[in-house]
Amino acid sequence: MGTREDMYGLFASVNKINLTDDQAGQSAEEGTHKKNISTSYDLQARMSRKGILWNWGYHDEQNAKEISTLIPGFLDYDTDGYSEELYFAALREVPFELGDYADKFVLEVGCGLGEGLNFLSRVVDAERMVGLDLSDEAVKRANASLGRTGLSYVQGDAENLPFEDGEVDVLVNIESAHNYPSLEKFLEEVSRVLKPGGYFTHVDLYTTQRHAFLKELQDKELGLEWLLDRDISAQVQAAIHGRLSPEGSFHKALREQRVGAIQRHMAKRVGPEAVGGSFAGYTDSGSTKLLKRMGVLPSQFMPPVDSYRLYVAKKI
Structure with missing residues (x-):
């Protein structure tokens, strides 16, 4: 974002989306919010x-061990493995064997820089894998650094997907929908x-209000049969603690x-919020509290997260 005001606007709109009881009333401001997100x-x-x-x-010893068996040495370079574990946990709950993706189209909505879908492409050999993100820059970078035959990235809106009816076998959505x-x-x-018979695997952070609204939507006739609702807060918090430990990533x-020393000092105190620190019990330092009172930092980066959940649904 170009200005502090733009960033503050983003934090405010994300908080509003996830804390309001009037979920249907978000459409009036969605254009501004999506521009801020992009x-x-x-x-x-x-x-x-x-x-x-x-x-x-996400961290679970068995989950990590299975990844290491599939991709020997994957923890030896450039990653602590926690983000990949989250993707793997989400995919493993889809009722397909990992070897059964040869004729499948896998779509990730909210793919960011594309690294998560790239990781999944090493786990399953799908016929087609596409990542979609609202950010044009993220998509360009993903295609430039990761795109290849069978794996590509497109710019698009999660609420207006640029795909045909009944085109996708598995739709993946990882920690993105709280922005919608x-x-x-x-x-x-x-x-x-x-x-029909395709699967939706979805993980995200949930406030009390947003979770209640999802429950209402699950009772609507949207053509989805909800198969799994799992609270994975403990596994997510384990990953956050691992990252924020003195020797963590x-x-x-x-x-x-x-x-510089000043930038490093600031990042050390403010940065934990970006990786879920408050959800794992970390509290603001004295300097961070002071910066918030002075208005240098927004009073609330993220909404108060009640739980982190994994859902799987099947298209009826």
């Missing part, structure tokens, strides 16, 4: 180093583009960055 992720796409995955992560003004429009699009990255 602009923000455009900037992150230009600034992020290669290999960055935009999620809070209309969760209902998104689920309608999921149902529209899935083939968060502090390792700070040590390796060529930035």
Whole structure:
């Protein structure tokens, strides 16, 4: 984002979407919100180093062991593995064997820089894999660095997917839907583009209000049969603690960055919020509290997350 006011606007609109009881009333401001989201992720796409995955992560020893068996040595370079574990946990709940994707179309909505879908392409050999994101810069970078035959990325809106009816076998959505003004429009699009018998695997952070609204939508006739509702908060918090430990990837990255002492000091105190610190019980430092009172930082980066959940649904 270009200005502090733009960033504050983004935080405010994300909080409003996830804390309001009037979920249907979001459409009036959705244009501004989507512009803020797109602009923000455009900037992150230009600034992020290669290999960055935009999620809070997941950790379970058995889950990690299975990945290491499928991809020997994958933890040896450039990753702590937590973000990949989240993708793997989501895909493993789809009732297809990993070897049964040869004729499948896998779509990820909200793919960011594309690293998560690229990881999944190493786990399953699908006929076609496409990542979609609202950020044009993220999509351009993903295609330039990761795109190849069978794996590509497109710019698009989660609430108006640029795909035909009944085209997709598996739709993946990882820690993205909390940014969507209309969760209902998104689920309608999921149902529209899935083939009958196709699967939707979805993980996201949920406030009390947003979760209650999802429950209402699950009772509507959207053409989806909900098969799994799992609270994975403990596994997500384990990943956050791993990243924020003194030897974890968060502090390792700070040590390796060529930035000044002031910037490093600020990032060390403010950065944990970006990787889910408050959800895992981390509290603001004294300097962060002071910066919030002074208005240098927004009073609330993220809405108060009640749970982190994994859902699987089947197109009827």
